[in-house]
Amino acid sequence: MSLLTLQNVKASYGSSKALFDVNLTVSEGEVVALMGRNGMGKSTTVKTICRMIPASGKLIFDGQDLSSLGSHQAARLGIGLVPEGRRCFADLTVTENLVAASRHGPWDLARVAALFPRLDERKHQRANTLSGGEQQMVAVGRALMTNPRLLILDEATEGLAPIIRQEIWEAIAQLKNETGMAIIVIDKSLAELGQVCDRATILERGKTVWDGAMTDLTSDISERLIGV
Template sequence: MSALLSLSNVTASYGASQALFGVDLDIREGEVMALLGRNGMGKSTTVKCICRMLPAQGTLTFGGQDLSRLPSHKAARLGLGLVPEGRRCFADLSVQENLMAAARSGDWSFDKVIQLFPRLGERRNQRAGSLSGGEQQMLAIGRALMTNPTLLILDEATEGLAPVIRQEIWAVIRQLKADTGLAILVIDKSIKELRQVCDRATILERGKTVWAGTIEALTDDVTASYIGV
């Protein structure tokens, strides 16, 4: 099966400071991929390159199309749905307005999102800025789904949340995998949960892909070598 998203020898810089030195990554349709690595190793920078928020060199294709010359809004229209680190909801808009602002035609609708996250239905008229951190994270995921993506990118979606809310988010990721066939790229530190939901993993170190394989091959020895403190 050909890759939905493919990165080959991708490099990128912030001004004079090079951040990526050769990232290789591919995701197939319907696959859940973990992108792993210690802090500062290039995971979020890779996401910025995929979503065209940072210029990159190398080969980046999505759905058979060259991403490298596209502005971010056109890349998004190809089917990239980003749940950014830090959530970034529109604080002054209501829950419903946040969701409807992102709406594009497809299977995902306001009603379907609140079926997935009933709490958002209860808060539909509440300002996003007044929600708890966990509710804002649900809203950020719902907003990305409202774009009806073919690839959902979750950048630290459980970071800083209470344990019970983290488990809710993981349950939703498992449900999306089981019910939708949506391809998902997950950046997270929770190896135990990643092993339960992901098909494959890619590990970055110092801005370069240093390991890639099936989730079964992601042994404790591998995580100790590349991710352990």
């Protein structure tokens, strides 16, 4: 069953058009890679889903039309975002960051600590004293504390040390295997995406140009549509 459906979605920043024809579906419990070269519309697509910018076309989440909703209303429906660049609350502690937007559900402080044990060790530290990798864990944990039905990770491993990147990928795999949560992942690493994602949607110049199972994403297709 489709949880999220985008059909013929268009979006602009003022008079500058960014999305021309985006089509994307995510089913319950499915992990989908949203792919494409830099500047092709991936983050803009995320912003339309989270209702940060206006858009036209069909935007349906769990049977409800998103197009007339604000970002806070989309979040309440169960859309959780790990934004590009982390964006932790710098002056708040780890615990304060995690509970800032928390909602009732299975994800609580104890469960986040089980997923990322080092956050429990740093729980009294302010976010601006953490390493980049630890801040990313806070960002993921904060999104999980909203108890989303759909989790969106926008470049969640960008710029991190290899060992921290691996921890993030292991956490994503754990979420897939143990929770059945629907997930959209934006990342540049085909190898890691191939291990956790069921399907991929590729954007080029604000349009969906390929959609299919990760097993059908051949090297020829990836080189033509994603390669530099």
